């Protein structure tokens with residue numbers, strides 16, 4: 001039996017009339033809503049809400065008759081539900097009653113209104129006809145309010161998204177995001193893949209988190225059967241995951257400094273990152289370790305020389321990294337820009353349910369590596385950095401401390417690499433079974449939920465990238481900041497467009 | 503401040519030496535690239551990047567071209583924020599239904615003559631994604647494409663090579 005997945009998650013089925021009551025109860029127990037999704041079953045629609053409590057995850061499920069596709073909204077209880085419910089309506093045509101904002105989300109206003117891509121009778125191969133449709137932006141009125149639309153194609157090498165600011169003078173009073181530009185129909189695509197192929201698609205949901213996503217997919221799949229992962233594979237997976245964290249944090253710290261007009265740090269950190277990626281290429285034959293995590297284990301091994309090379313690299317990286325941290329720490333003009341900028345208070349963070357780096361910078365002690373550890377994390381005792389100011393500076397410091405911690409973890413992992421095979425056959429799931437997994441990627445908690453059809457194929461693959469909730473955090477954090485500080489705030493969140501849009 | 507200066511001095515020039523490591527493709531490629539940019543683009547080739555639906559993996563490598571190791575600007579190649587100044591569009595894909603219009607508009611806003619380079623297995627074909635209700639597919643289904651750079655994602659060296667091939671024409 002897979003060591004953890006089964007006991008980090010419990011199902012709880014309630015009558016749909018109790019769906020929002022259950023949410024209230026969860027709120028009282030200080031649980032937070034991590035995801036909501038729907039499935040079209042043979043006889044019923046199924047709607048799910050996943051709550052994170054301190055010990056585990058609780059998945060609340062309700063059945064809806066096909067001729068009455070609606071359920072009581074929980075958006076007044078949990079803020080994050082506002083987007084999940086829009087998404088459910090857009091893709092499944094299931095209405096959250098009481099949610100006053102069911103404007104299309106990810107789906108665009110020029111899609112036919114009755115195109116529900118995640119329904120089973122939807123022909124996914126069709127080419128959608130564009131219809132006339134206008135997106136109803138939220139309007140702010142009043143004297144001196146000006147509106148600034150930005151995107152979808154931005155300056156610089158970044159992903160597409162549209163932002164609409166309402167500002168008085170330079171001060172942002174409201175930001176509305178409109179995302180979905182990179183929507184590729186990934187969740188639907190999973191349904192046409194075999195169980196053992198899905199990891200490749202998962203590894204391309206958000207390229208910068210390829211390890212985290214493919215690992216979460218594989219763990220969800222492996223949780224569906226009695227499967228035991230060879231220890232060396234578990235160790236290598238953790239090594240990949242921590243290397244992905246270090247590489248991305250290095251890039252982010254540099255890029256944040258650059259947006260605060262301190263570009264020497266950008267080049268210094270990019271240099272460190274490039275060397276780090278080259279080591280990935282040498283050791284694992286891919287700069288981002290794409291397709292290195294596979295169902296049943298990993299696809300690449302590491303030799304004793306490889307391990308020694310990595311240890312050496314860590315020593316060099318550490319010296320250079322600490323030197324740069326000193327520069328960051330001792331620069332008043334940089335500090336001026338990052339301190340008290342883009343604040344997400346602990347209260348707001350909790351209300352929205354943000355995860356990952358963003359959560360830990362706003363005082364939430366949330367890291368699935370320490371809360372729900374699987375091997376080898378159960379032995380490693382990950383130290384979780386916590387900052388409470390919730391500003392850009394805190395988000396930088398969380399990253400700095402996480403790089404340090406990941407270097408420590410890598411050393412421990414390398415010192416104690418088990419000597420086993422790296423891959424065993426992964427059994428296929430039983431008919432109608434489900435699987436669930438959570439992995440702390442560099443951005444935050446990545447979550448997959450899998451369900452088999454009555455024929456044993458993939459019926460549904462729900463993907464929840466940390467960005468799905470963290471984008472909401474950004475909308476809140478930029479209020480009262482000046483428009484020119486938006487790129488800085490945005491960079492410090494660094495949410496994924498692709499991971500959000502699916 | 504002293505620390506910063508010290509760091510700059512200590513790091514020195516990390517850009518890979520064009521003459522230093524002849525075996526390294528970057529140096530050879532870069533030299534060629536630089537020559538053609540001089541001949542055909544009066545010393546400056548300006549690129550506008552467009553993400554038409556990628557997973558962001560290709561973006562990581564396009565970004566890397568600007569890091570001090572590759573330092574693409576040394577060859578006279580620059581990324582611009584506006585399509586109006588661009589000689590070349592570097593487009594990652596697959597093109598989504600939701601990006602089709604924006605991609606076409608960017609293409610139209612780019613002055614002729616212009617080169618379009620499709621980047622990544624997704625931009626050149628459709629990669630792991632299938633053509634479906636949300637995904638139109640390869641870049642050339644939406645705008646004319648002059649050159650392809652395959653890979654998932656293509657490495658910085660492959661990108662340099664691809665850009666070179668595109669302007670060698």
Ligand code: SF4
Pocket residue numbers: 204207555556557558559560594595596621622623624625629630653654655656
């Ligand atoms: S080619 Fe690979 S890296 Fe590039 S967008 Fe496609 S899946 Fe992502």
